[in-house]
Amino acid sequence: MTLLQVNGLGVSLRKRQVLSDVSLNITKGEVIGLIGANGAGKTTLMRAILGLVPHDGHSSLAALRPFARGRAAAWMPQTREIAWAVTVETLVTLGRTPHLAAGQQPTDADRAAVNRAIDRMDLGNLRARTATRLSGGEQARVLMARALAQETPLLMADEPIAGLDPAHQIATMECFTGLAAEGRSILVSLHDLGLAARYCTRLVVLAKGRVAADGPPQKVLTPALLRDAFGITAWFEQTAKGPVFQPLDIVT
Numbered sequence: 001m002t003l004l005q006v007n008g009l010g011v012s013l014r015k016r017q018v019l020s021d022v023s024l025n026i027t028k029g030e031v032i033g034l035i036g037a038n039g040a041g042k043t044t045l046m047r048a049i050l051g052l053v054p055h056d057g058h059s060s061l062a063a064l065r066p067f068a069r070g071r072a073a074a075w076m077p078q079t080r081e082i083a084w085a086v087t088v089e090t091l092v093t094l095g096r097t098p099h100l101a102a103g104q105q106p107t108d109a110d111r112a113a114v115n116r117a118i119d120r121m122d123l124g125n126l127r128a129r130t131a132t133r134l135s136g137g138e139q140a141r142v143l144m145a146r147a148l149a150q151e152t153p154l155l156m157a158d159e160p161i162a163g164l165d166p167a168h169q170i171a172t173m174e175c176f177t178g179l180a181a182e183g184r185s186i187l188v189s190l191h192d193l194g195l196a197a198r199y200c201t202r203l204v205v206l207a208k209g210r211v212a213a214d215g216p217p218q219k220v221l222t223p224a225l226l227r228d229a230f231g232i233t234a235w236f237e238q239t240a241k242g243p244v245f246q247p248l249d250i251v252t
């Protein structure tokens with residue numbers, strides 16, 4: 001089952017072509033790492049897919065009406081501003097908004113979804129705290145939980161593990177694996193290629209606004225791709241403890 005179809009997507013910002021001819025299909029049960037150097041176009045691609053940036057070409061999500069889009073995909077943006085001094089639980093409950101009619105109070109099913117999201121992001125001991133008074137990493141987990149509470153077929157997250165401690169980075173990636181096992185899919189931008197190699201079923205590499213590679217990590221993270229798209233060399237082996245990827249040197 002296709003959760004997202006993108007064909008020939010292009011974006012110009014201030015008359016500069018930032019994305020060109022991006023095509024991408026996402027089906028059920030995938031953890032897709034969107035990777036690429038700074039400025040490659042990852043954020044712009046996800047925003048265009050969601051219809052938040054004017055674009056050429058087609059995105060099946062952007063084509064939906066806003067209410068339907070909120071039930072089809074959840075979005076955790078890179079910017080992590082929390083504007084309101086509300087509790088963690090209240091903020092996570094906002095993730096249920098696309099499932100509620102205007103003025104409708106959350107039902108037991110909504111509260112259960114909120115509890116699942118709070119558990120998945122290990123926020124049980126923070127649920128009554130004021131979200132604006134949490135650390136940066138804690139706030140990131142709260143915003144991730146809000147997106148998880150939406151319980152959409154597709155979850156899109158822009159660098160959700162940046163700033164998390166190692167245990168919570170691993171837990172978040174394991175959470176994505178668990179969601180994929182339930183038939184949901186995740187499109188996640190990442191700079192940590194080690195975690196991308198271990199947890200993503202598929203990597204989409206952007207370079208200069210184009211898809212430079214798309215496939216399983218072991219097929220994508222070749223020496224040539226790492227040189228051309230990232231300007232690095234790396235050590236990448238399948239080990240008894242799973243795939244291990246370590247960036248080594250800058251290629252000049």
Ligand SMILES: Nc1ncnc2c1ncn2[C@@H]1O[C@H](COP(=O)(O)OP(=O)(O)OP(=O)(O)O)[C@@H](O)[C@H]1O
Pocket residue numbers: 013014018036037038039040041042043044045
């Ligand atoms: N509002 C804007 N106006 C003009 N150019 C922009 C705007 N936003 C982003 N860009 C440019 O578009 C390109 C892609 O930016 P984007 O934020 O999508 O990259 P990214 O791959 O997400 O980078 P990073 O890894 O640093 O977050 C960059 O060259 C950036 O300078």
